[in-house]
Amino acid sequence: MKYAYYSGCLAKGTCQELDYSIKSVAKALGIELVELEETTCCGLREVKAVTPMLSLTLNARNLALTEKLGLPLFTACSTCYSVLYETYVRLKENVELLSKVNDVLESTDNMRFTGKTSVKHFVSVIAKDFGITKLRELIKVPFRNINIALFPGCHLLRPRDLYKDQGLYSELQSLVSVTGGNIVDESASKWCCGFHNILINEKITVRMLAEYFKNLGKKNVDIIVTTCPLCHVALDMYQDEASKLVKERLEIPVLHLPQMLGLAIGLHPTKLLLHKHVVPTDKLLKKLGL
């Protein structure tokens, strides 16, 4: 199993623990990752909205660089996944658009996007390509008695018509369940972390987070598990700000899915940089007997 790894900007910056834990988990599972070089930021949904053609061209360039390696693209960021996957689908469906984009890419980088690659999220790589059954056999530290709130991130689920029947959410449920944890809250599938407003209007983000934490209420959630680094930034780095609105001291650790799976297959917490979160993860580690 070999993939071209598109880390996304956050995994190389604010969420380095994600990059670190993906590589640790991939190594432990025997998945080979070839890091993509010379790619650009996907531009999030914002660049796609304000200059759709620029978003398409930059992401077609990212996909063309992947094709050069002859590997499928792999990312663990829900927003990068949504923008790259949408680019892939639109260019495969629209020949006219594809030729317009390729004209630009040929003159700037001397390459074309041909549609030979594919775009995959960490969730489906582990659940489908690696396999739930194989993963089950590797569980060494079960998450028994750990109450989990799932936070998939909007762009893993929506726009729904874009993803059709990919089943990423049920794959995420299976991955979390295979560790033995109890999924006690799934309200985030109908909510948003508000990350995209942090630098536009932080007040909105904090209010949205507060609303989410209020809904978690008395479910005794031990950890929140997310598949998107953007959600992680909001939930972990702004949890204290949200506490002020909820008027209650919140201290719910937020784990990237690769960190959770890493712990479950017996990787040492330092290999997953669990000490690099704003909300401490000590209580969880103690509960797991680590």
Next chain:
Amino acid sequence: MGVNEKARVKIFKYNPETDEKPTYVEYEVPVWERMKVLEVLQYVRENYEPIAFRYGCRSKLCGTCAVLVNGRPVLACDCDVEEYMVIEPLPGFKIIRDLVVDLSPLDVKLEFLRPGIKPKPKIRQIPVEAIEKCRIYSDCIYCGVCMSACPVVRTAEEEFLGPAPYYYIGRYQYDPRDTTNRLKEFFEGGVFNCLSCYLCEENCPYQIHVARLGIENIKNLCFSEGLRIRYVESLLELIRSKGQVSSSELFLKTQGLRAILKIPWMLKTLRRKAIPILPRPPIKSIKNVEEIFRRVVKVG
């Protein structure tokens, strides 16, 4: 749910003039083939006690029967019955009685965007394609479901007009006869506060692309006409000059001097988190990326 089974339904009851707080009353309702939530409400009204709810066409056209079923905003006439249901009024609106809410703020929001057509003086012929472009915006029945699904409207209503007005206005904005300039209103209505979470699209009874065709097109229009926000400009500038974006650079570029106010937060966060502070070097092929920016802006 099968026919001849019974559904257990909890309905929100509240009269702001006489009740101190809302109550939930539970009823048992027999289920028949293709039964909808609206019929449940009618059954309760006819067989148990009066409840206030609104409806009109009973066929997903008038948009008056929107309620919240098990936390999901839906049209009662379009929503299938479930075994256990909690039926509540649409959140985010003032309750008039039971399930009836005051939707008039929705009209005020639309009014802000100046609906209607200010036609060009002489129109001889309109090409069919031009009409086709704006026709899609007439699919919206303005039921308010997307407003109740929108997390920004639910938590910071004063910051964003919401998905419904931005989509509905499309029928006038893209009408080839219209000459109204709404750019200032679009911008001031908080269009850039939309998160592109697509909950509006997921909940829309017609699965309209409310965000993609409505809000994102308006963001595009504002941006092309020079009505921009610092965040998007900084993001684009960093991609153009570096390729990859560093969070700290984006933060400083966007916040400017306001970043000083965030120093206590930064210190608290950086104590635990390892965030690279030094600027990121550009990718080696940055000249190619700059050329893409030049070419694509020229192309369109």
